[in-house]
Amino acid sequence: MSLTENTPLESLDEWEDDVQARYPEPEKPFTPHKDKAEFRDYENTTRPTVREFYRINHKFQTYDFVKQKKQEYGGLDHKQMSIWEAMEFLNTLVDDSDPDTSLSQIQHLMQTSEAIRADGHPRWFVLTGLVHDLGKILCLFGEPQWAVVGDTFPVGCKFSDKIVFPQFFADNPDVENGAYNTENGVYESGCGLDKIEMSWGHDEYMYMVAKDCLPEPALYMIRYHSFYAAHREGEYQHLMTDHDREMFKWVRAFNPYDLYSKSPTPPDVKALRPYYEDLIAEYFPAQVAW
Numbered sequence: 142m143s144l145t146e147n148t149p150l151e152s153l154d155e156w157e158d159d160v161q162a163r164y165p166e167p168e169k170p171f172t173p174h175k176d177k178a179e180f181r182d183y184e185n186t187t188r189p190t191v192r193e194f195y196r197i198n199h200k201f202q203t204y205d206f207v208k209q210k211k212q213e214y215g216g217l218d219h220k221q222m223s224i225w226e227a228m229e230f231l232n233t234l235v236d237d238s239d240p241d242t243s244l245s246q247i248q249h250l251m252q253t254s255e256a257i258r259a260d261g262h263p264r265w266f267v268l269t270g271l272v273h274d275l276g277k278i279l280c281l282f283g284e285p286q287w288a289v290v291g292d293t294f295p296v297g298c299k300f301s302d303k304i305v306f307p308q309f310f311a312d313n314p315d316v317e318n319g320a321y322n323t324e325n326g327v328y329e330s331g332c333g334l335d336k337i338e339m340s341w342g343h344d345e346y347m348y349m350v351a352k353d354c355l356p357e358p359a360l361y362m363i364r365y366h367s368f369y370a371a372h373r374e375g376e377y378q379h380l381m382t383d384h385d386r387e388m389f390k391w392v393r394a395f396n397p398y399d400l401y402s403k404s405p406t407p408p409d410v411k412a413l414r415p416y417y418e419d420l421i422a423e424y425f426p427a428q429v430a431w
């Protein structure tokens with residue numbers, strides 16, 4: 142177990158396993174998922190690595206940090222590669238997880254997309270499943286785990302107490318800043334999520350990469366798939382537009398495939414590759430800017 146500030150998690154998947162433990166069943170939207178006792182129970186049983194991960198994530202994800210990262214990556218000038226190359230690039234991510242029991246990153250992506258395909262959803266939806274986590278290549282650009290994965294949340298306004306481990310925000314310097322401490326913070330009521338700065342990670346980065354290639358519901362799924370405080374807890378309604386709420390139906394439709402699509406047999410990447418190469422070519426150029 143490595144309890145360092147940059148890599149508290151043994152693998153990136155450890156965070157997702159924890160989300161699944163927190164939300165064991167697909168649920169109806171806006172149903173508070175746990176009563177107080179259950180929530181305490183979750184906090185007490187969370188692995189020390191994951192707990193430490195949330196602690197530093199909540200401490201360092203500030204409004205200024207987000208602005209700086211959006212600036213740094215928004216130009217998409219880090220790398221040129223195809224979607225498939227990005228999948229293979231992500232596969233080179235080595236972590237401390239057990240290689241005998243864990244799936245490769247590509248297999249993880251394909252489990253999600255194959256589950257979506259099996260349910261007969263449109264082709265862009267299947268593709269969204271395939272690419273939604275490719276932003277995790279941020280790790281390979283040297284970003285620490287806390288700036289790549291984790292539940293996402295708005296910065297620049299009051300942190301919801303429905304965000305996992307809200308007590309850790311006490312160490313975030315933004316709570317000392319009066320401008321960021323009200324319900325709306327630096328935003329206007331009902332301004333829409335597009336105007337909101339979200340904590341930085343693989344979701345926002347992949348949204349930037351895919352912005353001109355995929356239909357709007359797909360972009361919402363990608364951009365907000367880790368925004369559990371909104372899509373599972375119903376928080377931050379005051380910053381949304383009716384259009385955001387409409388689009389969140391898609392975000393919620395996507396979530397079960399993200400969290401619960403683990404199949405007993407790992408997908409056969411080689412056999413599936415031709416299907417996915419065709420699908421990728423329908424929406425993305427041969428070279429994508431990252």
Ligand SMILES: [Fe+2]
Nearest residue numbers: 273274366367
């Ligand atoms: Fe993700």
Ligand SMILES: [Fe+2]
Nearest residue numbers: 253273274399
């Ligand atoms: Fe995912």
